[in-house]
Amino acid sequence: MNWLRRLLRTPEGAAGLAILLILLLAGLLAPVVSPGDPLRIAGRALLAPFTDPAFPLGTDRLGRDVLAGLLYGARTSLAVGLAAAFSAMVLGLCVGMVAGFAGGFIDEALMRVVDAFQIVPAFLLALAFVSTIGVSTPIIVLAIALGTWADPARLTRAQVLAIREQDYVASARVIGMHPAEIAFREILPNALPPVLALSATIVAGAVLTEAALSFLGLGNPNIATWGSMIAEGRSVLRSASYLSIIPGAALAVTVLGVHLFSEGLGKALGDNDVGAA
Amino acid sequence: MSGIFCSLRQLSVTYGRGVAAALDGIDLDIVAGERLAIIGESGSGKSTLARALAGLLPEGARVGGEMLWPGLGHAPRPGRDFGVVFQDPGSSLNPVLTIGEQVAEGARRHLGLSWKQAYVRAEELLGRVRIPQPEKTMRAFPHQLSGGQRQRVAIAAAIAARPALLIADEATSALDVVVQAEIVRLLDGLVREDGMTLLFITHDIALASGFVDRIAVFRNARLVEAGPVRSVLSAPKSDYTAALIASHRDLATPPLIAEVQP
Numbered sequence: 001m002n003w004l005r006r007l008l009r010t011p012e013g014a015a016g017l018a019i020l021l022i023l024l025l026a027g028l029l030a031p032v033v034s035p036g037d038p039l040r041i042a043g044r045a046l047l048a049p050f051t052d053p054a055f056p057l058g059t060d061r062l063g064r065d066v067l068a069g070l071l072y073g074a075r076t077s078l079a080v081g082l083a084a085a086f087s088a089m090v091l092g093l094c095v096g097m098v099a100g101f102a103g104g105f106i107d108e109a110l111m112r113v114v115d116a117f118q119i120v121p122a123f124l125l126a127l128a129f130v131s132t133i134g135v136s137t138p139i140i141v142l143a144i145a146l147g148t149w150a151d152p153a154r155l156t157r158a159q160v161l162a163i164r165e166q167d168y169v170a171s172a173r174v175i176g177m178h179p180a181e182i183a184f185r186e187i188l189p190n191a192l193p194p195v196l197a198l199s200a201t202i203v204a205g206a207v208l209t210e211a212a213l214s215f216l217g218l219g220n221p222n223i224a225t226w227g228s229m230i231a232e233g234r235s236v237l238r239s240a241s242y243l244s245i246i247p248g249a250a251l252a253v254t255v256l257g258v259h260l261f262s263e264g265l266g267k268a269l270g271d272n273d274v275g276a277a
Numbered sequence: 278m279s280g281i282f283c284s285l286r287q288l289s290v291t292y293g294r295g296v297a298a299a300l301d302g303i304d305l306d307i308v309a310g311e312r313l314a315i316i317g318e319s320g321s322g323k324s325t326l327a328r329a330l331a332g333l334l335p336e337g338a339r340v341g342g343e344m345l346w347p348g349l350g351h352a353p354r355p356g357r358d359f360g361v362v363f364q365d366p367g368s369s370l371n372p373v374l375t376i377g378e379q380v381a382e383g384a385r386r387h388l389g390l391s392w393k394q395a396y397v398r399a400e401e402l403l404g405r406v407r408i409p410q411p412e413k414t415m416r417a418f419p420h421q422l423s424g425g426q427r428q429r430v431a432i433a434a435a436i437a438a439r440p441a442l443l444i445a446d447e448a449t450s451a452l453d454v455v456v457q458a459e460i461v462r463l464l465d466g467l468v469r470e471d472g473m474t475l476l477f478i479t480h481d482i483a484l485a486s487g488f489v490d491r492i493a494v495f496r497n498a499r500l501v502e503a504g505p506v507r508s509v510l511s512a513p514k515s516d517y518t519a520a521l522i523a524s525h526r527d528l529a530t531p532p533l534i535a536e537v538q539p
Contacts (some may be wrong), residue, residue, distance in 0.1 A: 103336075166368050167363040167364075167368045167369035168368060168370055168371040168372075170333050170363065170369075171361065171363065171370075171431070171434065171435075172371075173332075173333060173355065174331055174332075174333065174355050174356060174359075174361045174435075175356030175386060175387075175434075175437075175438070176354060176355040176357065176387070177382075177386075185374075186371055189373040189374075190371070190372065190373055
Protein backbone atom coordinates (compact mmCIF):
# COMPACT_ATOMS: atom_id res chain seq x y z
CA MET A 1 0.00 0.00 0.00
CA ASN A 2 2.99 2.19 -0.63
CA TRP A 3 1.32 4.02 -3.49
CA LEU A 4 -1.68 4.84 -1.30
CA ARG A 5 0.57 6.66 1.18
CA ARG A 6 2.18 8.58 -1.67
CA LEU A 7 -1.26 9.32 -3.10
CA LEU A 8 -2.44 10.78 0.21
CA ARG A 9 0.67 12.95 0.43
CA THR A 10 -0.38 14.85 -2.71
CA PRO A 11 -3.12 17.43 -1.98
CA GLU A 12 -5.04 16.51 -5.17
CA GLY A 13 -4.97 12.84 -4.36
CA ALA A 14 -6.13 13.34 -0.77
CA ALA A 15 -8.97 15.71 -1.82
CA GLY A 16 -10.04 13.45 -4.70
CA LEU A 17 -10.02 10.36 -2.54
CA ALA A 18 -12.05 12.17 0.17
CA ILE A 19 -14.69 13.29 -2.35
CA LEU A 20 -14.93 9.81 -3.85
CA LEU A 21 -15.21 8.19 -0.41
CA ILE A 22 -18.02 10.60 0.57
CA LEU A 23 -19.87 9.78 -2.67
CA LEU A 24 -19.36 6.09 -2.14
CA LEU A 25 -20.65 6.40 1.41
CA ALA A 26 -23.65 8.40 0.18
CA GLY A 27 -24.45 5.71 -2.35
CA LEU A 28 -24.04 2.89 0.15
CA LEU A 29 -26.03 4.60 2.92
CA ALA A 30 -28.86 5.76 0.62
CA PRO A 31 -31.36 3.12 1.84
CA VAL A 32 -30.53 4.01 5.47
CA VAL A 33 -30.82 7.79 5.13
CA SER A 34 -33.97 7.73 3.00
CA PRO A 35 -35.64 4.33 2.95
CA GLY A 36 -38.10 3.43 0.22
CA ASP A 37 -38.22 4.06 -3.51
CA PRO A 38 -36.60 7.40 -4.33
CA LEU A 39 -39.01 7.79 -7.26
CA ARG A 40 -42.16 7.60 -5.10
CA ILE A 41 -44.21 10.68 -4.28
CA ALA A 42 -43.15 11.58 -0.77
CA GLY A 43 -44.68 14.93 0.00
CA ARG A 44 -45.99 18.24 -1.30
CA ALA A 45 -44.68 19.24 -4.74
CA LEU A 46 -42.02 21.93 -5.30
CA LEU A 47 -40.96 22.38 -1.69
CA ALA A 48 -37.93 24.69 -1.61
CA PRO A 49 -34.74 23.40 0.05
CA PHE A 50 -34.16 24.04 3.76
CA THR A 51 -37.85 24.76 4.47
CA ASP A 52 -39.11 21.36 5.61
CA PRO A 53 -36.84 19.28 7.89
CA ALA A 54 -38.35 16.11 6.40
CA PHE A 55 -37.10 17.14 2.94
CA PRO A 56 -33.81 19.01 3.51
CA LEU A 57 -33.23 19.56 -0.20
CA GLY A 58 -36.90 20.04 -1.09
CA THR A 59 -39.11 18.13 -3.50
CA ASP A 60 -39.60 18.20 -7.25
CA ARG A 61 -42.64 18.80 -9.47
CA LEU A 62 -44.20 15.48 -8.49
CA GLY A 63 -43.32 15.72 -4.82
CA ARG A 64 -40.36 13.36 -4.93
CA ASP A 65 -37.58 13.81 -2.34
CA VAL A 66 -34.58 15.53 -3.99
CA LEU A 67 -32.15 14.27 -1.30
CA ALA A 68 -33.25 10.66 -1.92
CA GLY A 69 -32.83 11.16 -5.66
CA LEU A 70 -29.39 12.63 -5.10
CA LEU A 71 -28.23 9.74 -2.90
CA TYR A 72 -29.61 7.01 -5.15
CA GLY A 73 -28.31 8.92 -8.18
CA ALA A 74 -24.81 8.74 -6.70
CA ARG A 75 -25.20 4.96 -6.76
CA THR A 76 -26.17 4.92 -10.42
CA SER A 77 -23.51 7.39 -11.49
CA LEU A 78 -20.69 5.63 -9.68
CA ALA A 79 -21.82 2.12 -10.60
CA VAL A 80 -22.29 2.89 -14.28
CA GLY A 81 -19.13 5.04 -14.42
CA LEU A 82 -16.95 2.42 -12.74
CA ALA A 83 -18.42 -0.53 -14.63
CA ALA A 84 -18.07 1.22 -17.99
CA ALA A 85 -14.51 2.33 -17.26
CA PHE A 86 -13.59 -1.14 -16.02
CA SER A 87 -14.97 -2.81 -19.16
CA ALA A 88 -13.21 -0.24 -21.36
CA MET A 89 -9.92 -0.80 -19.52
CA VAL A 90 -10.11 -4.59 -19.74
CA LEU A 91 -10.99 -4.49 -23.43
CA GLY A 92 -8.35 -1.83 -24.16
CA LEU A 93 -5.64 -3.67 -22.21
CA CYS A 94 -6.34 -6.97 -23.97
CA VAL A 95 -6.41 -5.46 -27.46
CA GLY A 96 -3.35 -3.29 -26.76
CA MET A 97 -1.40 -6.23 -25.34
CA VAL A 98 -2.20 -8.49 -28.27
CA ALA A 99 -1.43 -5.77 -30.84
CA GLY A 100 1.84 -4.71 -29.22
CA PHE A 101 3.02 -8.23 -28.55
CA ALA A 102 2.00 -9.93 -31.80
CA GLY A 103 3.04 -7.11 -34.14
CA GLY A 104 2.83 -7.43 -37.91
CA PHE A 105 -0.53 -8.04 -39.53
CA ILE A 106 -2.46 -8.59 -36.27
CA ASP A 107 -1.17 -5.27 -34.93
CA GLU A 108 -2.15 -3.44 -38.14
CA ALA A 109 -5.62 -4.99 -38.20
CA LEU A 110 -6.35 -4.27 -34.53
CA MET A 111 -5.08 -0.70 -34.78
CA ARG A 112 -7.39 -0.01 -37.74
CA VAL A 113 -10.31 -1.23 -35.61
CA VAL A 114 -9.12 1.13 -32.86
CA ASP A 115 -8.95 3.94 -35.43
CA ALA A 116 -12.53 3.23 -36.44
CA PHE A 117 -13.71 3.53 -32.83
CA GLN A 118 -11.65 6.66 -32.23
CA ILE A 119 -13.11 8.40 -35.27
CA VAL A 120 -16.72 8.05 -34.09
CA PRO A 121 -17.50 10.49 -31.25
CA ALA A 122 -17.96 8.42 -28.11
CA PHE A 123 -21.22 10.07 -27.14
CA LEU A 124 -22.83 9.62 -30.57
CA LEU A 125 -21.81 5.97 -30.55
CA ALA A 126 -23.37 5.46 -27.11
CA LEU A 127 -26.50 7.33 -28.18
CA ALA A 128 -26.91 5.26 -31.34
CA PHE A 129 -26.20 2.05 -29.46
CA VAL A 130 -28.71 2.66 -26.67
CA SER A 131 -31.46 3.98 -28.95
CA THR A 132 -31.19 0.94 -31.24
CA ILE A 133 -30.80 -1.86 -28.72
CA GLY A 134 -32.89 -0.49 -25.89
CA VAL A 135 -32.45 0.99 -22.45
CA SER A 136 -31.10 -1.11 -19.61
CA THR A 137 -28.15 -0.58 -17.28
CA PRO A 138 -25.86 -3.26 -18.81
CA ILE A 139 -26.52 -1.88 -22.30
CA ILE A 140 -25.66 1.65 -21.13
CA VAL A 141 -22.44 0.37 -19.57
CA LEU A 142 -21.53 -1.45 -22.78
CA ALA A 143 -22.42 1.57 -24.92
CA ILE A 144 -20.15 3.86 -22.89
CA ALA A 145 -17.33 1.28 -22.81
CA LEU A 146 -17.45 0.90 -26.61
CA GLY A 147 -16.75 4.60 -27.02
CA THR A 148 -13.83 4.73 -24.59
CA TRP A 149 -11.79 1.53 -24.93
CA ALA A 150 -9.71 2.79 -27.85
CA ASP A 151 -7.52 5.20 -25.81
CA PRO A 152 -6.30 2.62 -23.27
CA ALA A 153 -5.75 0.19 -26.17
CA ARG A 154 -3.41 2.64 -27.91
CA LEU A 155 -1.59 3.52 -24.72
CA THR A 156 -1.13 -0.13 -23.76
CA ARG A 157 0.20 -0.97 -27.21
CA ALA A 158 2.74 1.85 -27.04
CA GLN A 159 3.86 0.69 -23.59
CA VAL A 160 4.17 -2.92 -24.71
CA LEU A 161 6.19 -1.92 -27.78
CA ALA A 162 8.68 -0.12 -25.54
CA ILE A 163 8.81 -2.76 -22.80
CA ARG A 164 9.18 -5.81 -25.01
CA GLU A 165 12.61 -4.54 -26.12
CA GLN A 166 13.88 -4.42 -22.52
CA ASP A 167 16.60 -6.81 -21.47
CA TYR A 168 14.45 -8.41 -18.78
CA VAL A 169 12.05 -9.59 -21.48
CA ALA A 170 15.06 -11.00 -23.35
CA SER A 171 16.15 -12.73 -20.13
CA ALA A 172 12.66 -14.17 -19.74
CA ARG A 173 12.92 -15.55 -23.27
CA VAL A 174 16.38 -16.88 -22.51
CA ILE A 175 15.12 -18.88 -19.55
CA GLY A 176 12.47 -20.37 -21.83
CA MET A 177 9.28 -18.63 -20.70
CA HIS A 178 6.18 -19.06 -22.84
CA PRO A 179 5.21 -15.88 -24.76
CA ALA A 180 1.84 -15.67 -22.96
CA GLU A 181 3.62 -15.91 -19.63
CA ILE A 182 6.05 -13.19 -20.71
CA ALA A 183 3.10 -11.02 -21.73
CA PHE A 184 1.21 -11.36 -18.46
CA ARG A 185 4.01 -11.71 -15.90
CA GLU A 186 6.80 -9.59 -17.33
CA ILE A 187 5.17 -6.98 -19.54
CA LEU A 188 1.63 -6.31 -18.25
CA PRO A 189 2.59 -5.21 -14.69
CA ASN A 190 5.12 -2.75 -16.14
CA ALA A 191 2.69 -1.42 -18.75
CA LEU A 192 -0.09 -0.79 -16.22
CA PRO A 193 0.77 2.47 -14.36
CA PRO A 194 0.13 5.01 -17.17
CA VAL A 195 -2.96 3.09 -18.27
CA LEU A 196 -4.27 3.12 -14.70
CA ALA A 197 -3.72 6.87 -14.52
CA LEU A 198 -5.85 7.16 -17.65
CA SER A 199 -8.59 5.05 -16.08
CA ALA A 200 -9.71 7.81 -13.72
CA THR A 201 -10.26 10.15 -16.65
CA ILE A 202 -12.32 7.43 -18.30
CA VAL A 203 -14.47 7.10 -15.17
CA ALA A 204 -15.13 10.86 -15.22
CA GLY A 205 -16.06 10.72 -18.89
CA ALA A 206 -18.31 7.71 -18.31
CA VAL A 207 -20.15 9.46 -15.44
CA LEU A 208 -20.79 12.45 -17.70
CA THR A 209 -21.91 10.30 -20.63
CA GLU A 210 -24.32 8.40 -18.40
CA ALA A 211 -25.78 11.68 -17.13
CA ALA A 212 -26.09 13.00 -20.68
CA LEU A 213 -27.88 9.85 -21.82
CA SER A 214 -30.31 10.11 -18.89
CA PHE A 215 -30.82 13.79 -19.60
CA LEU A 216 -31.91 12.87 -23.10
CA GLY A 217 -34.30 10.30 -21.66
CA LEU A 218 -32.13 7.35 -22.67
CA GLY A 219 -31.23 6.32 -19.15
CA ASN A 220 -32.91 3.55 -17.24
CA PRO A 221 -36.29 5.16 -16.28
CA ASN A 222 -36.78 2.89 -13.27
CA ILE A 223 -33.82 4.15 -11.27
CA ALA A 224 -32.93 7.60 -10.03
CA THR A 225 -30.14 9.28 -12.01
CA TRP A 226 -28.71 12.79 -11.83
CA GLY A 227 -29.13 13.26 -15.56
CA SER A 228 -32.85 12.60 -15.47
CA MET A 229 -33.20 14.86 -12.39
CA ILE A 230 -31.58 17.74 -14.30
CA ALA A 231 -33.90 17.06 -17.23
CA GLU A 232 -36.91 17.01 -14.87
CA GLY A 233 -35.98 20.39 -13.45
CA ARG A 234 -35.61 21.96 -16.88
CA SER A 235 -39.33 22.74 -17.25
CA VAL A 236 -39.38 24.71 -13.97
CA LEU A 237 -35.93 26.22 -14.38
CA ARG A 238 -37.20 29.79 -13.75
CA SER A 239 -39.31 29.07 -10.65
CA ALA A 240 -37.39 26.18 -9.05
CA SER A 241 -33.86 26.27 -10.47
CA TYR A 242 -32.56 24.29 -7.47
CA LEU A 243 -34.04 21.16 -9.06
CA SER A 244 -31.45 21.30 -11.84
CA ILE A 245 -28.67 23.00 -9.88
CA ILE A 246 -28.44 20.44 -7.04
CA PRO A 247 -27.90 17.31 -9.22
CA GLY A 248 -25.76 19.40 -11.58
CA ALA A 249 -23.51 20.40 -8.69
CA ALA A 250 -23.33 16.78 -7.54
CA LEU A 251 -22.25 15.78 -11.04
CA ALA A 252 -19.60 18.51 -11.15
CA VAL A 253 -18.24 17.52 -7.72
CA THR A 254 -18.06 13.86 -8.76
CA VAL A 255 -16.15 14.59 -11.94
CA LEU A 256 -13.87 16.98 -10.06
CA GLY A 257 -13.21 14.33 -7.42
CA VAL A 258 -12.36 11.72 -10.04
CA HIS A 259 -10.04 14.12 -11.86
CA LEU A 260 -8.26 15.14 -8.65
CA PHE A 261 -7.89 11.49 -7.73
CA SER A 262 -6.44 10.76 -11.17
CA GLU A 263 -3.96 13.67 -10.83
CA GLY A 264 -2.82 12.38 -7.48
CA LEU A 265 -2.60 8.82 -8.76
CA GLY A 266 -0.53 9.93 -11.74
CA LYS A 267 1.86 11.76 -9.42
CA ALA A 268 2.07 8.86 -6.98
CA LEU A 269 2.79 6.35 -9.74
CA GLY A 270 5.18 8.79 -11.43
CA ASP A 271 7.19 9.10 -8.19
CA ASN A 272 7.52 5.36 -8.28
CA ASP A 273 9.30 5.51 -11.63
CA VAL A 274 11.63 8.22 -10.42
CA GLY A 275 12.43 6.15 -7.33
CA ALA A 276 13.18 3.15 -9.50
CA ALA A 277 15.57 4.98 -11.81
CA MET B 278 39.91 -29.85 -21.59
CA SER B 279 37.33 -32.11 -23.20
CA GLY B 280 35.66 -32.00 -26.60
CA ILE B 281 34.02 -29.28 -28.61
CA PHE B 282 30.95 -27.81 -26.98
CA CYS B 283 29.66 -25.71 -29.84
CA SER B 284 31.00 -25.10 -33.30
CA LEU B 285 30.04 -22.35 -35.69
CA ARG B 286 30.53 -23.02 -39.38
CA GLN B 287 30.34 -20.08 -41.80
CA LEU B 288 27.82 -18.40 -39.51
CA SER B 289 26.40 -15.22 -41.04
CA VAL B 290 23.71 -12.89 -39.73
CA THR B 291 22.11 -10.03 -41.64
CA TYR B 292 19.58 -7.59 -40.22
CA GLY B 293 17.19 -6.49 -42.94
CA ARG B 294 17.76 -6.28 -46.66
CA GLY B 295 20.57 -4.36 -48.31
CA VAL B 296 22.39 -3.86 -45.01
CA ALA B 297 25.96 -5.03 -44.41
CA ALA B 298 26.14 -8.35 -42.59
CA ALA B 299 26.42 -8.17 -38.80
CA LEU B 300 28.35 -11.44 -38.83
CA ASP B 301 30.09 -12.70 -41.93
CA GLY B 302 31.27 -16.29 -42.35
CA ILE B 303 32.37 -16.98 -38.78
CA ASP B 304 34.19 -20.26 -38.11
CA LEU B 305 34.71 -20.75 -34.41
CA ASP B 306 34.81 -23.66 -31.99
CA ILE B 307 33.89 -23.28 -28.35
CA VAL B 308 35.64 -25.97 -26.32
CA ALA B 309 33.72 -27.46 -23.40
CA GLY B 310 34.88 -26.02 -20.10
CA GLU B 311 36.98 -23.23 -21.58
CA ARG B 312 36.73 -19.53 -20.91
CA LEU B 313 36.61 -17.80 -24.26
CA ALA B 314 36.70 -14.03 -24.64
CA ILE B 315 35.14 -12.39 -27.67
CA ILE B 316 36.85 -9.04 -28.15
CA GLY B 317 35.84 -6.30 -30.54
CA GLU B 318 34.87 -2.68 -30.85
CA SER B 319 31.26 -1.47 -31.07
CA GLY B 320 29.57 -2.80 -34.19
CA SER B 321 32.07 -5.59 -34.68
CA GLY B 322 29.35 -8.23 -34.38
CA LYS B 323 30.27 -9.61 -30.98
CA SER B 324 26.85 -8.98 -29.45
CA THR B 325 25.16 -10.39 -32.53
CA LEU B 326 27.15 -13.58 -31.92
CA ALA B 327 25.81 -13.73 -28.36
CA ARG B 328 22.27 -13.12 -29.56
CA ALA B 329 22.59 -15.75 -32.29
CA LEU B 330 23.80 -18.33 -29.76
CA ALA B 331 21.01 -17.44 -27.33
CA GLY B 332 18.34 -17.44 -30.04
CA LEU B 333 17.53 -13.79 -29.38
CA LEU B 334 17.96 -12.43 -32.90
CA PRO B 335 15.07 -10.18 -33.98
CA GLU B 336 12.45 -11.63 -36.30
CA GLY B 337 13.74 -10.03 -39.52
CA ALA B 338 17.31 -11.30 -39.09
CA ARG B 339 18.56 -13.80 -41.65
CA VAL B 340 20.98 -16.46 -40.46
CA GLY B 341 23.28 -18.44 -42.73
CA GLY B 342 25.74 -21.23 -42.01
CA GLU B 343 25.58 -23.76 -39.22
CA MET B 344 25.57 -23.77 -35.45
CA LEU B 345 26.34 -27.25 -34.11
CA TRP B 346 26.17 -28.32 -30.49
CA PRO B 347 28.19 -31.57 -30.27
CA GLY B 348 28.67 -31.03 -26.53
CA LEU B 349 24.92 -31.29 -25.95
CA GLY B 350 23.86 -33.63 -28.71
CA HIS B 351 20.65 -31.62 -29.26
CA ALA B 352 19.57 -28.05 -29.89
CA PRO B 353 20.10 -26.01 -26.75
CA ARG B 354 17.12 -25.39 -24.49
CA PRO B 355 17.03 -21.75 -23.38
CA GLY B 356 17.77 -21.35 -19.68
CA ARG B 357 18.62 -25.03 -19.19
CA ASP B 358 21.67 -25.34 -21.42
CA PHE B 359 22.85 -21.76 -21.42
CA GLY B 360 22.37 -18.65 -19.34
CA VAL B 361 22.86 -15.06 -20.45
CA VAL B 362 24.04 -12.06 -18.46
CA PHE B 363 23.27 -8.76 -20.20
CA GLN B 364 25.15 -5.50 -20.24
CA ASP B 365 22.88 -3.18 -18.31
CA PRO B 366 21.92 -4.58 -14.90
CA GLY B 367 19.41 -1.73 -14.63
CA SER B 368 17.22 -3.12 -17.37
CA SER B 369 17.90 -6.84 -17.25
CA LEU B 370 15.87 -7.30 -14.07
CA ASN B 371 12.12 -6.81 -14.07
CA PRO B 372 11.34 -3.79 -11.84
CA VAL B 373 8.05 -5.19 -10.51
CA LEU B 374 9.18 -8.69 -9.49
CA THR B 375 11.17 -9.44 -6.34
CA ILE B 376 14.78 -10.57 -6.61
CA GLY B 377 13.86 -13.95 -5.14
CA GLU B 378 11.14 -14.55 -7.70
CA GLN B 379 13.45 -13.71 -10.61
CA VAL B 380 16.29 -15.92 -9.44
CA ALA B 381 13.98 -18.80 -8.48
CA GLU B 382 12.15 -18.76 -11.83
CA GLY B 383 14.85 -20.55 -13.84
CA ALA B 384 15.44 -23.16 -11.13
CA ARG B 385 11.74 -23.90 -10.78
CA ARG B 386 11.21 -24.13 -14.51
CA HIS B 387 14.16 -26.33 -15.47
CA LEU B 388 15.11 -28.30 -12.38
CA GLY B 389 11.54 -29.41 -11.61
CA LEU B 390 11.54 -27.76 -8.19
CA SER B 391 8.49 -26.42 -6.37
CA TRP B 392 8.40 -22.69 -5.70
CA LYS B 393 9.47 -23.36 -2.11
CA GLN B 394 12.48 -25.45 -3.12
CA ALA B 395 13.34 -22.97 -5.85
CA TYR B 396 13.34 -20.15 -3.28
CA VAL B 397 15.73 -22.13 -1.10
CA ARG B 398 18.00 -22.60 -4.12
CA ALA B 399 17.69 -18.92 -5.04
CA GLU B 400 18.83 -17.93 -1.55
CA GLU B 401 21.83 -20.27 -1.86
CA LEU B 402 22.65 -18.75 -5.23
CA LEU B 403 22.49 -15.21 -3.86
CA GLY B 404 24.93 -16.32 -1.19
CA ARG B 405 27.20 -17.80 -3.86
CA VAL B 406 27.30 -14.55 -5.83
CA ARG B 407 28.15 -12.87 -2.49
CA ILE B 408 25.08 -10.72 -2.03
CA PRO B 409 25.08 -9.55 1.59
CA GLN B 410 22.04 -10.73 3.58
CA PRO B 411 20.55 -13.03 0.92
CA GLU B 412 17.37 -13.69 2.91
CA LYS B 413 16.60 -9.95 3.02
CA THR B 414 17.55 -9.39 -0.62
CA MET B 415 15.14 -12.15 -1.69
CA ARG B 416 12.25 -9.84 -0.84
CA ALA B 417 13.85 -6.69 -2.30
CA PHE B 418 13.07 -5.13 -5.68
CA PRO B 419 15.81 -4.34 -8.23
CA HIS B 420 15.78 -0.58 -7.63
CA GLN B 421 16.82 -1.15 -4.01
CA LEU B 422 20.17 -2.64 -5.11
CA SER B 423 23.31 -1.03 -6.52
CA GLY B 424 24.47 -1.67 -10.08
CA GLY B 425 27.09 -4.21 -9.02
CA GLN B 426 24.62 -6.05 -6.79
CA ARG B 427 22.06 -6.13 -9.60
CA GLN B 428 24.63 -7.66 -11.91
CA ARG B 429 25.38 -10.29 -9.23
CA VAL B 430 21.65 -11.05 -9.07
CA ALA B 431 21.50 -11.29 -12.87
CA ILE B 432 24.39 -13.77 -12.76
CA ALA B 433 22.61 -15.79 -10.06
CA ALA B 434 19.46 -15.88 -12.21
CA ALA B 435 21.45 -16.93 -15.27
CA ILE B 436 23.09 -19.90 -13.51
CA ALA B 437 19.98 -20.92 -11.54
CA ALA B 438 19.25 -23.93 -13.76
CA ARG B 439 22.92 -25.08 -13.81
CA PRO B 440 23.52 -24.32 -17.50
CA ALA B 441 26.60 -25.73 -19.20
CA LEU B 442 27.32 -22.47 -21.01
CA LEU B 443 27.27 -18.96 -19.57
CA ILE B 444 27.20 -16.09 -22.04
CA ALA B 445 28.24 -12.76 -20.52
CA ASP B 446 27.38 -10.07 -23.08
CA GLU B 447 29.38 -6.99 -22.02
CA ALA B 448 28.41 -7.96 -18.48
CA THR B 449 30.94 -5.61 -16.88
CA SER B 450 30.88 -2.70 -19.32
CA ALA B 451 28.28 -0.67 -17.44
CA LEU B 452 30.10 -0.97 -14.12
CA ASP B 453 32.97 0.98 -12.59
CA VAL B 454 36.46 -0.48 -12.55
CA VAL B 455 36.43 -1.78 -8.98
CA VAL B 456 33.07 -3.52 -9.43
CA GLN B 457 34.22 -4.82 -12.84
CA ALA B 458 37.11 -6.61 -11.16
CA GLU B 459 34.79 -8.10 -8.53
CA ILE B 460 32.33 -9.37 -11.15
CA VAL B 461 35.14 -10.86 -13.23
CA ARG B 462 36.52 -12.61 -10.15
CA LEU B 463 33.02 -13.88 -9.35
CA LEU B 464 32.43 -15.19 -12.89
CA ASP B 465 35.85 -16.84 -12.88
CA GLY B 466 35.14 -18.57 -9.57
CA LEU B 467 31.65 -19.74 -10.53
CA VAL B 468 32.81 -21.12 -13.87
CA ARG B 469 35.68 -23.00 -12.22
CA GLU B 470 33.53 -24.45 -9.44
CA ASP B 471 30.72 -25.62 -11.72
CA GLY B 472 32.81 -26.58 -14.75
CA MET B 473 30.80 -24.24 -16.96
CA THR B 474 31.90 -22.97 -20.33
CA LEU B 475 32.13 -19.17 -20.34
CA LEU B 476 31.72 -16.89 -23.31
CA PHE B 477 32.92 -13.50 -22.13
CA ILE B 478 32.06 -10.77 -24.60
CA THR B 479 33.81 -7.45 -24.06
CA HIS B 480 35.62 -4.56 -25.72
CA ASP B 481 38.24 -4.51 -22.98
CA ILE B 482 41.10 -6.80 -24.03
CA ALA B 483 43.08 -6.12 -20.85
CA LEU B 484 40.19 -7.09 -18.57
CA ALA B 485 39.51 -10.28 -20.50
CA SER B 486 43.10 -11.39 -20.90
CA GLY B 487 43.48 -11.52 -17.13
CA PHE B 488 41.34 -14.62 -16.68
CA VAL B 489 40.25 -16.30 -19.94
CA ASP B 490 41.88 -19.24 -21.72
CA ARG B 491 41.37 -18.15 -25.30
CA ILE B 492 40.65 -14.90 -27.12
CA ALA B 493 38.74 -14.39 -30.37
CA VAL B 494 39.05 -10.94 -31.93
CA PHE B 495 36.21 -9.62 -34.10
CA ARG B 496 36.26 -6.69 -36.46
CA ASN B 497 33.65 -5.52 -39.00
CA ALA B 498 31.56 -8.70 -38.69
CA ARG B 499 34.55 -10.99 -39.27
CA LEU B 500 36.71 -13.11 -37.01
CA VAL B 501 40.18 -11.56 -37.19
CA GLU B 502 42.02 -14.15 -35.14
CA ALA B 503 41.51 -16.64 -32.36
CA GLY B 504 43.97 -18.38 -30.12
CA PRO B 505 45.26 -18.89 -26.59
CA VAL B 506 45.61 -15.67 -24.60
CA ARG B 507 49.36 -15.81 -24.32
CA SER B 508 50.06 -16.26 -28.00
CA VAL B 509 47.51 -13.62 -29.06
CA LEU B 510 48.89 -11.07 -26.62
CA SER B 511 52.58 -11.74 -27.25
CA ALA B 512 52.47 -12.43 -30.96
CA PRO B 513 49.27 -11.10 -32.54
CA LYS B 514 48.85 -12.39 -36.07
CA SER B 515 46.89 -9.40 -37.35
CA ASP B 516 47.73 -5.70 -37.23
CA TYR B 517 44.30 -4.95 -35.81
CA THR B 518 44.90 -7.10 -32.74
CA ALA B 519 48.29 -5.48 -32.28
CA ALA B 520 46.63 -2.06 -32.52
CA LEU B 521 43.97 -3.14 -30.05
CA ILE B 522 46.61 -4.25 -27.55
CA ALA B 523 48.63 -1.09 -28.12
CA SER B 524 45.58 1.10 -27.59
CA HIS B 525 45.09 -0.25 -24.08
CA ARG B 526 45.35 2.61 -21.63
CA ASP B 527 46.59 2.54 -18.09
CA LEU B 528 48.17 5.07 -15.75
CA ALA B 529 51.55 4.73 -17.45
CA THR B 530 50.09 5.79 -20.80
CA PRO B 531 50.88 9.43 -21.69
CA PRO B 532 47.78 11.66 -21.31
CA LEU B 533 45.55 12.07 -24.36
CA ILE B 534 45.45 15.84 -23.91
CA ALA B 535 48.85 17.44 -23.60
CA GLU B 536 49.30 19.76 -20.65
CA VAL B 537 49.27 23.40 -21.65
CA GLN B 538 52.65 24.99 -21.03
CA PRO B 539 52.36 28.38 -19.38
